Amino acid sequence: MSNRAKVQEIEDVVVKFVGDSGDGMQLTGTLFSDAAVKAGNDMATFPDFPAEIRAPLNTVAGVSGFQVHIGSSKIHTSGDYCDVLVAMNPASLKANLKWVKPGATIIVDIDTFEEKAFAKAGYDSNPLDNGSLDSYYILKAPVSSMTKAALTDLPVDTKMADKTRNMFALGLMLYIFNRQLEPTIKYINNKFGKNLPVLEANVAVLNAGYNYADTIEALPSIYNIAPAVIEKGKYRNITGNIAAAWGLLAASERSARPLFLGSYPITPATDIMIELARHKSLGAKVFQAEDEIAGICSSLGASFAGSLAVTTTSGPGLSLKSEAIGLAVITELPIVIIDVQRAGPSTGMPTKSEQADLYQALFGRNGECPTVVMAASSPADCFYAAFEAAKIAMEHMTPVLLLSDGYIANGSQLFKIPKVADLPEIHPPIAKPNDPNYKPFRRDPETFVRQWAFPGTEGLRHRVGGLEKENGIGTVSTDPNNHQLMVDMREAKVQKVSEYIADQKIIGENEGDLLIVSWGGTLGAMTSAVDTLQKEGKSVSLAHFKHIMPLPKNTANVLKGFKKILVCELNSGQFVNYLRMKHHEHSYFQYNKVQGLPFMVSDLIAKFNQMLNEK
Amino acid sequence: MNNQYTITNLTVEKSETPLSKDDFVSDQMVRWCPGCGSHAILNSVEAVFPKIGYKKENFMIVSGIGCSSRFPYYVNTYGFHGIHGRASAIATGVKLANPGLSVWIATGDGDSMAIGGNHFIHLIRRNVDVNLLLFNNQIYGLTKGQYSPTSPMGTVTKTSPQGTIEHPFNPGELVIGSQGTFFARVIDSNQKMMTEVMFESARHDGTSVIEILQNCIIFADKTHAMVTSKELRDDRQLHLEDGKPMLFGKDKTKGIRLNGTHLEAVTIGVDGITEKDILVHDQYRADPGIHLMLSKMSPPELPVALGVIRSARFSTYDDLVEEQIHYAKANSKIKCVDDLLNSGDTFTIE
Ligand code: SF4
Numbered sequence: 001m002s003n004r005a006k007v008q009e010i011e012d013v014v015v016k017f018v019g020d021s022g023d024g025m026q027l028t029g030t031l032f033s034d035a036a037v038k039a040g041n042d043m044a045t046f047p048d049f050p051a052e053i054r055a056p057l058n059t060v061a062g063v064s065g066f067q068v069h070i071g072s073s074k075i076h077t078s079g080d081y082c083d084v085l086v087a088m089n090p091a092s093l094k095a096n097l098k099w100v101k102p103g104a105t106i107i108v109d110i111d112t113f114e115e116k117a118f119a120k121a122g123y124d125s126n127p128l129d130n131g132s133l134d135s136y137y138i139l140k141a142p143v144s145s146m147t148k149a150a151l152t153d154l155p156v157d158t159k160m161a162d163k164t165r166n167m168f169a170l171g172l173m174l175y176i177f178n179r180q181l182e183p184t185i186k187y188i189n190n191k192f193g194k195n196l197p198v199l200e201a202n203v204a205v206l207n208a209g210y211n212y213a214d215t216i217e218a219l220p221s222i223y224n225i226a227p228a229v230i231e232k233g234k235y236r237n238i239t240g241n242i243a244a245a246w247g248l249l250a251a252s253e254r255s256a257r258p259l260f261l262g263s264y265p266i267t268p269a270t271d272i273m274i275e276l277a278r279h280k281s282l283g284a285k286v287f288q289a290e291d292e293i294a295g296i297c298s299s300l301g302a303s304f305a306g307s308l309a310v311t312t313t314s315g316p317g318l319s320l321k322s323e324a325i326g327l328a329v330i331t332e333l334p335i336v337i338i339d340v341q342r343a344g345p346s347t348g349m350p351t352k353s354e355q356a357d358l359y360q361a362l363f364g365r366n367g368e369c370p371t372v373v374m375a376a377s378s379p380a381d382c383f384y385a386a387f388e389a390a391k392i393a394m395e396h397m398t399p400v401l402l403l404s405d406g407y408i409a410n411g412s413q414l415f416k417i418p419k420v421a422d423l424p425e426i427h428p429p430i431a432k433p434n435d436p437n438y439k440p441f442r443r444d445p446e447t448f449v450r451q452w453a454f455p456g457t458e459g460l461r462h463r464v465g466g467l468e469k470e471n472g473i474g475t476v477s478t479d480p481n482n483h484q485l486m487v488d489m490r491e492a493k494v495q496k497v498s499e500y501i502a503d504q505k506i507i508g509e510n511e512g513d514l515l516i517v518s519w520g521g522t523l524g525a526m527t528s529a530v531d532t533l534q535k536e537g538k539s540v541s542l543a544h545f546k547h548i549m550p551l552p553k554n555t556a557n558v559l560k561g562f563k564k565i566l567v568c569e570l571n572s573g574q575f576v577n578y579l580r581m582k583h584h585e586h587s588y589f590q591y592n593k594v595q596g597l598p599f600m601v602s603d604l605i606a607k608f609n610q611m612l613n614e615k
Numbered sequence: 616m617n618n619q620y621t622i623t624n625l626t627v628e629k630s631e632t633p634l635s636k637d638d639f640v641s642d643q644m645v646r647w648c649p650g651c652g653s654h655a656i657l658n659s660v661e662a663v664f665p666k667i668g669y670k671k672e673n674f675m676i677v678s679g680i681g682c683s684s685r686f687p688y689y690v691n692t693y694g695f696h697g698i699h700g701r702a703s704a705i706a707t708g709v710k711l712a713n714p715g716l717s718v719w720i721a722t723g724d725g726d727s728m729a730i731g732g733n734h735f736i737h738l739i740r741r742n743v744d745v746n747l748l749l750f751n752n753q754i755y756g757l758t759k760g761q762y763s764p765t766s767p768m769g770t771v772t773k774t775s776p777q778g779t780i781e782h783p784f785n786p787g788e789l790v791i792g793s794q795g796t797f798f799a800r801v802i803d804s805n806q807k808m809m810t811e812v813m814f815e816s817a818r819h820d821g822t823s824v825i826e827i828l829q830n831c832i833i834f835a836d837k838t839h840a841m842v843t844s845k846e847l848r849d850d851r852q853l854h855l856e857d858g859k860p861m862l863f864g865k866d867k868t869k870g871i872r873l874n875g876t877h878l879e880a881v882t883i884g885v886d887g888i889t890e891k892d893i894l895v896h897d898q899y900r901a902d903p904g905i906h907l908m909l910s911k912m913s914p915p916e917l918p919v920a921l922g923v924i925r926s927a928r929f930s931t932y933d934d935l936v937e938e939q940i941h942y943a944k945a946n947s948k949i950k951c952v953d954d955l956l957n958s959g960d961t962f963t964i965e
Contacts, residue, residue, distance in 0.1 A: 236961045250952045281947030290737040294704035301708025455675045455693035465696025
């Protein structure tokens with residue numbers, strides 16, 4: 001560490017690494033956040049992928065980014081705007097300038113700022129020279145040429161310079177944020193250990209970037225972010241999709257029911273399937289079906305045969321699964337359906353996130369067709385939400401629709417590693433062999449739940465199917481009163497789940513001027529905004545819902561203590577209308593955004609203040 | 616008594632006591648029309664299940680929608696009456712979740728070849744070890760008589776008052792084109808052959824498709840009469856037996872020979888033809904060329920091939936799934952979810 005640079009303490013910083021798809025920005029961002037985590041900071045990240053897999057080189061369409069928010073206090077979101085932008089080419093600068101705070105630092109690879117690249121990026125002239133960036137602090141680092149220079153004595157080809165440029169940028173940033181290089185070098189060792197020339201090249205360039213920053217004293221000072229006060233324990237960094245996959249595996253182990261995933265690739269849900277396919281050693285069977293329908297139908301078959309059955313998808317896929325969800329409802333078989341929401345309708349914007357599948361989850365089927373609907377709140381919460389979805393599905397013999405979204409699915413945050421033995425127990429209502437009283441639709445008088453009898457079990461042969469069945473004995477029935485009874489039973493069974501889930505929490509006082517209501521993947525932004533206002537002494541509380549159908553049983557109590565209720569969601573008002581239906585005694589204000597983007601904390605604060613100020 | 620025997624590498628629970636038809640007769644009223652060909656299929660299934668050797672709780676019948684798909688209600692096994700076209704997908708999940716089951720799909724030409732066409736071909740391509748009974752009556756019965764993907768061109772139905780203008784599927788061709796390992800064709804009225812073929816299908820490892828030429832007495836009566844009628848059947852049915860020459864006709868004087876690149880019906884004794892010229896059936900042959908030609912044979916030039924046309928041995932999807940899991944369990948360091956949670960890059964905050 002240099003003795004020359006001043007060290008300035010800061011509380012948090014948002015850094016965004018941007019470059020062409022091939023520039024390794026995801027890895028750079030991940031390594032930068034890992035270094036922060038190892039130094040004790042809290043953090044949240046979000047990758048910003050281009051829509052195209054291989055867009056033309058150095059164009060705006062091909063820009064890939066990775067945003068990291070690190071701090072010495074609790075970090076709830078990956079940040080609205082960045083304090084530091086690292087731009088590896090002109091196109092990435094052009095695409096991201098709107099996300100940079102005024103006065104922020106922009107670090108560019110000056111070697112890439114040349115005529116040809118301006119044209120490709122859509123710049124008329126060099127943006128660094130024409131005064132358009134005067135309000136920022138620009139560091140023009142010769143990343144490409146210094147990388148080449150660092151590699152001259154090593155036995156690697158010229159292509160290696162392109163592949164390791166990101167390490168130069170990383171080294172530079174690690175210096176600026178007062179980090180040690182060791183954890184990063186250890187990572188590179190693990191990754192490239194088998195390929196010595198590549199390993200040496202990466203380390204050499206990383207060091208070059210670090211030393212360059214030290215030597216030129218490019219910034220007036222370097223920054224230090226003190227370790228956050230984080231609960232003691234063992235942690236890891238986790239994305240929502242990985243967390244969901246692991247939550248399912250944990251539920252499988254806890255319930256002793258083997259995991260079966262029938263699924264079809266779809267952005268942004270595919271990573272759950274990819275992750276589960278890696279864990280056959282835990283007995284997970286992953287079936288990549290021929291389409292979305294076969295995904296859920298194979299899962300339902302596996303559910304009948306006694307597996308913890310899961311299917312994963314995104315909005316358009318959920319539409320295709322509708323009929324089969326109805327089949328799960330009428331057969332009263334457990335299945336977890338995870339919908340990682342993306343911007344719709346139809347194909348919409350697959351790489352962008354929103355919360356607009358709630359109506360579909362609640363109502364998108366024929367007939368009276370209730371299912372449990374839940375929503376995960378954050379990347380790490382995807383673990384617990386998936387676990388709970390599986391627990392509810394099996395214990396209550398019902399489909400459970402778990403809503404995630406592209407933002408939390410791909411975003412990452414610190415995850416305190418739990419012990420499986422500390423997770424709740426799961427007790428599926430499995431029928432006993434040769435039980436003389438077994439009837440396929442005989443129900444538990446408390447929960448209205450029927451028993452689960454797998455093929456192979458002696459003495460319990462029975463049939464289920466899409467035709468209405470007689471309550472109890474389970475034969476096909478078209479009796480009008482029986483149909484009414486079964487419709488009521490299926491509804492009552494789902495409503496009963498409210499007695500087995502946690503009460504709705506309020507963050508803040510139980511009464512006051514303003515209650516903010518939100519659900520699903522917006523928890524981070526909501527918490528940040530509400531936290532800020534609460535610290536200013538404003539009378540605002542937050543109720544962030546994880547259980548939607550049924551709502552927690554204290555919901556009426558939660559809603560009643562406030563002068564105003566503002567429901568915020570990334571759709572045109574689906575949850576607010578659901579509340580208007582279920583708890584019509586209140587009037588609700590709503591705040592919506594449907595741009596394929598998360599809420600900005602600053603926008604939320606402005607909106608909340610406006611609500612508080614208006615009489 | 617050793618009550619376990621092995622199919623490939625999977626151990627199956629065998630019934631300890633001999634079973635009989637009564638073990639599978641359901642208490643539900645069978646609601647097919649009197650005279651419907653489906654009754655004979657039900658009889659055959661009840662006759663063959665006790666012979667297969669699995670314990671009775673290890674049979675599972677899955678169906679889609681249509682007249683055929685009422686089947687699970689009429690047999691006393693575990694059963695899943697699914698939704699239209701999806702029986703193959705449901706059955707795949709059942710079999711993968713519990714490979715020890717004998718899984719049977721009851722489906723029709725509309726269910727499997729129209730709305731469920733995608734699942735049908737992929738089930739076959741993967742070679743999941745299930746048995747599929749394809750009730751081919753060339754019509755939609757349950758919706759009261761619309762043409763199906765197997766209705767011959769020109770068929771007049773309620774939705775084709777001037778006759779259909781579509782080329783029908785030949786199920787055998789579709790099965791073999793989908794990499795099928797087992798295909799048989801039977802007639803609903805020949806219960807002896809149907810039972811034998813079902814038994815062979817149960818013994819086959821992989822997806823076994825049995826096309827049953829089933830008569831819908833209400834909406835497509837005598838649709839298969841060109842093949843099944845008393846007057847025509849001797850000349851229009853070729854009963855295949857493995858290792859036997861392909862002879863047909865009242866006195867078995869006619870036969871099939873390969874002439875260049877196509878099959879040809881010939882008469883023994885005419886033009887110097889002897890039995891040596893007649894093709895000998897090899898149902899186990901891996902190459903599907905002759906099997907494909909056999910499935911495509913149709914009158915009047917050629918008889919319709921009946922019996923087991925193809926029964927080739929290839930690895931099954933469900934076996935390979937188990938194998939991969941077995942391998943992963945033996946070789947992965949991750950033995951439980953706690954191992955997983957603590958694997959890779961973790962750090963401790965003191
Ligand atoms: S409509 Fe036809 S196929 Fe259906 S039960 Fe009646 S005869 Fe059989």
